[in-house]
Amino acid sequence: MADQTQTLKVGDQAPDFELHGPGGFTFRLSDYRGKKNVVLFFFPAAFSPVCAQQLPDVEKQRLQFEDHETQIVGISVDNVWSLDAFRKQIGVGYPLLADFWPHGAVAEKYGVLRPQGVSERAIIAIDKQGVVRYINVAPTPREIPDTSEALACVANL
Numbered sequence: 054m055a056d057q058t059q060t061l062k063v064g065d066q067a068p069d070f071e072l073h074g075p076g077g078f079t080f081r082l083s084d085y086r087g088k089k090n091v092v093l094f095f096f097p098a099a100f101s102p103v104c105a106q107q108l109p110d111v112e113k114q115r116l117q118f119e120d121h122e123t124q125i126v127g128i129s130v131d132n133v134w135s136l137d138a139f140r141k142q143i144g145v146g147y148p149l150l151a152d153f154w155p156h157g158a159v160a161e162k163y164g165v166l167r168p169q170g171v172s173e174r175a176i177i178a179i180d181k182q183g184v185v186r187y188i189n190v191a192p193t194p195r196e197i198p199d200t201s202e203a204l205a206c207v208a209n210l
Contacts (some may be wrong), residue, residue: 055071055121055124055199056187056188057187057188058163058164058165058173058175058177058188058190059131059164059165060161060162060163060164061163061164061177061185061188062127062185062187062188063185063186063187063188063190065185066183066184066185067082067091067177067179067183067184067185068082068159068160068163069081069082069083070073070158070159072124072128072150073133073150073151074136074137074148074149074150074151075100075133075134075136075137075140075149075191076098076134076137078148079123079180080126080148082179082183082184085124085181086181086182086183087090087110087181088122088125088181089123089181090122090124090178090186090207091123091124091126091178091179092100092118092124092125092126092160092177092178092179092187092203092207093125093126093128093163093175093176093177093179094107094108094111094125094126094127094128094175094176094190095129095160095165095172095173095175095176095177096108096127096129096165096172096174097129097141097171097172097173097174097194098130098171099129099131099135099136099138099149099169100135100142103138103174103194103195103197104196105139105142105143105165105208106197107111107176107197108143109116109143109144109145110200111125111127111147112121112143112144112145112146112147112152112194114200114201114204115145115146115147115161117170117204118150118193118204118207120126121204121207121208121210122181122207123178123207125147126147126148126149126150126156127145127147127148127149128149128150128152128159128160128172129149129150129151129152129171130151130152130153130156130170130172131151131173131174132156133136133151135155136149136150136151137149139171144191152172154180156170157170157171157172157209158173158178160172160173163175164178165190167194168185172188172189173190173194173196174191174194174196174197174198175188175189175190175191175198176188176189176198176200176202176203177189178203178206178207180207180210181210186210187202187203187206187207189202189203196204199210
């Protein structure tokens, strides 16, 4: 686990952003300020085998995150329609957000955009004040970071 990305470290103010998800859902990080912690799950690509394994595993812990006043969201550079089909196929109840255009702008802001144009597989926890409290970037896109560490982090906020 690294406690920083190329642009961000634990203790920094999280960059605000707005992204869209299936069904016209709009997510603004600033809307959660003072209300909920937020955990961002950056993943490389919808329908890839590792992502199809990781995101349902996160879903299994969704209620535990919610018990700690935490909103979880998945973010990839895929478009909204791909994410909607992927979400339905793998059966997740949390939002999947499209960092499609400008391509990878949020991943780049968070320092997790790979040169190949997809995001790293990364988990970033942000507290209610908008401060980054946890960062875990997988060593390779094929490795899945431990979600329970992010859950433990928000449980102690």
